[in-house]
Amino acid sequence: MVNSESTNFLYPFIDGEERDAGSLLTDLSASAKAKARESAALQQSTLAECAGQVLACSTAMAERFASGGRMYCFGNGGSSTDAATFTALFAQPVTGRALGAVNLAADMSVVTALGNDVGFELVFSRQLIAHATARDIAVAFSTSGNSADLITALAEAHRRGLMTIGFAGYGGGEMANSDAVDFCFVVRSQSIHRIQESQALLGYQLWATTQQCLAAPSMSTGGTR
């Protein structure tokens, strides 16, 4: 262990004597700009890499919605809220056609009942068993691609004939290598924050392209549920 006093010169303000916030504020705004540029570049490269997948996935989603399919979305923590934003985009869009979409983490009584009674790994898969039909869509949001509750739910969805979509980061994790996942979108970054920011844009593009597909004449029949 190095004597902390001998390294204090590396951290001029370690003793709490710093009083002028000017240089900190300059550093903070420079850091914010650098991170924003990093996020913008990652969104661009992610879209470029995933564009073909986005189009194919949206076409398949539109077909399912047009034939009465419903979408179930789920994730953990911040990814759960991203799943909820994605759900709201489809179910209550500012423009375009409202489509049946459900966020499986929204009902605290169901999530806590399942977590307490059968274990957290099953909180989403047990709901899919109850609700889903073979014409539906399951969408899992993860950054690691390894969350056990999501992997279990995607496997259950696949067994039941649902179309399955996974969002992951890093190298894609288990989700990227699973036969149970029809479309896996991997944001190639090591930062959970930057991964979530790019996943949001991928989700937005999936929604926008699905709307375009549904507006095309060949898709004008069929209901939303």
Next chain:
Amino acid sequence: MTAHTVDADELAARETGLDQTAGITADILDHGLAEDLAVASLSIARRFHAGATMWCVSPRWEPHAHHMAVEFVHPVIVGKRALPALALTDSNVVAQARVSVRPGDLVIAVAAADDAAVLDLMRRVPAWGATSVWIGSGDRPATGAADHVLWIEDPNPLAPATGRFVLMYHLLWELTHVCFEHPGLLVEADEQCTEQVCITCSDEGRPAEVILPADGVFGQALVRTATGQEYIDVTLVAPVQANDLVLVHAGAALTKLGDQPSW
């Protein structure tokens, strides 16, 4: 992208036929937003350091309220402090905030400038003694509508779903934790009454919210202000009702504060 050098990724993305205007642009924090984020982050860090709870609100995009709360309370980077942050998502968010917010707390909203509930919330925050942060896009709120306004001037009503707002509160979290590495800057400037013009002793009016209206006893009403609860004289503005906002000076309400923010 001001200089507009087109790199290979952007070119490839353009050819996909996807909407290229939707996401985060490299220049998104230009025009002062990066500086606004820096100042807001230091303010947030100082408030947390002094014991604040952060109350997160987003009536139209509720998941953003939850995401901000989980971001601060359960950090993605192991070893970072868990900070007290909670989402307020009741249908009457002002009533929920009224019983939750204490002096010194933080109120952070993600909402459009014309969101009626958030406008009402933000104009009450000064009377509750809290610090307000307002994240949004499109037309800006009026000057002074919140202590910190972090705004993306993009008219796309779907901007909240493109990762831009997620970026904003991710940055707030990241920068706030950088501030914690500067303990000397976490103590706010001394607000003791050492000058003749401190806010407590000056002629400045203070916003207050009525808790119990005058009950016939000498025109007194119980109100809350940034410094706590007190009885004030409301004869000048009578009758008052619970939750009315008034301006207090020297123990008396001088005027009612209307629906429009006046500070």
